[in-house]
Amino acid sequence: MNRKLAVTLIALVVAVAFAGTMTFTFAGTPPETIVIDKAKNKKPGVTFPHKEHSERISCETCHHTAKTPEEAESCFACHGKEPDIPDPSAMSAKKNPFHLTCKVCHSDLKKQGEATGPTKCKDCHNAE
Ligand code: HEC
Ligand code: HEC
Ligand code: HEC
Ligand code: HEC
Numbered sequence: 001m002n003r004k005l006a007v008t009l010i011a012l013v014v015a016v017a018f019a020g021t022m023t024f025t026f027a028g029t030p031p032e033t034i035v036i037d038k039a040k041n042k043k044p045g046v047t048f049p050h051k052e053h054s055e056r057i058s059c060e061t062c063h064h065t066a067k068t069p070e071e072a073e074s075c076f077a078c079h080g081k082e083p084d085i086p087d088p089s090a091m092s093a094k095k096n097p098f099h100l101t102c103k104v105c106h107s108d109l110k111k112q113g114e115a116t117g118p119t120k121c122k123d124c125h126n127a128e
Contacts, residue, residue, distance in 0.1 A: 030054045030072065035127050036098065038076065045127035046098070062101055 030050050037045025053062075063072035079097055080087035086097050093099055102117070102124070109116035118124050 030059075037127055038080075040127075043121075044125045046102075046124045047127045048102075 032049075032051040034048045034050050035045050036048055059069045059072050060066055063075075065078070066072040075097065078085050086095060103119065106117040106119045110119055
């Protein structure tokens, strides 16, 4: 193999590997804080400290359809799109998928006397 070709090939391999890493990092890096406010016409939005949660709770606990962290995506990719998948902005508070995820975990931990997040309406629904 001539030297010029070898150098070109190495550069190509490095470029591909780098692009691969970047895509991976982007897809697997969860946002730090998210304001969930699709239903703000009914109730003020919720400021969700995503990073704090994803550091201690496994991704699949909330992203229940993801088999790997890279597969985690917005809940709204499915919820609200199909008639048989609960729509967070059109549900009773008891069946709201966010209440079932967020509120139920916080309340359970509270009952067990563990450190937990808010369980009162206005402590979650506090975004402008
Ligand atoms: C642990 C956090 C949390 C607590 C506590 C909480 N909520 Fe929510 N709630 C959410 C999230 C997240 C959403 C989705 C917000 C959106 O899509 O805009 C939501 C959505 C809603 C909605 C709009 C959708 C629907 O179901 O109609 C209403 C109304 C609502 N909550 C009422 C309440 C009431 C009343 C309480 C107290 C009894 C309460 N929430 C407590 C997190 C919480
Ligand atoms: C306590 C629940 C919870 C945990 C744990 C969690 N997430 Fe999330 N994640 C959410 C919620 C809620 C949203 C935003 C809701 C929405 O906009 O659909 C979100 C949004 C995301 C998004 C952005 C989707 C978009 O397109 O806006 C990515 C990416 C993501 N999470 C990845 C992860 C990864 C990777 C982990 C594990 C390291 C993780 N999440 C852990 C609840 C969680
Ligand atoms: C790939 C599609 C998809 C994504 C993304 C998704 N869900 Fe779901 N979810 C479903 C389907 C389908 C159901 C109904 C069947 C079932 O229970 O598995 C469901 C059901 C639920 C339920 C149970 C509702 C009930 O009435 O018992 C909760 C809670 C829930 N999802 C929360 C979430 C949260 C929170 C997120 C984002 C962090 C999310 N889902 C992302 C497809 C999805
Ligand atoms: C599986 C359990 C679990 C789920 C699911 C969960 N949380 Fe939490 N949450 C916690 C724990 C544990 C803490 C931290 C308690 C501590 O150490 O301060 C917390 C803390 C919080 C805090 C307070 C953070 C602070 O710095 O004061 C908010 C706000 C919060 N959660 C909102 C949410 C919302 C909104 C959702 C749903 C999208 C959610 N949580 C889902 C367990 C959970």
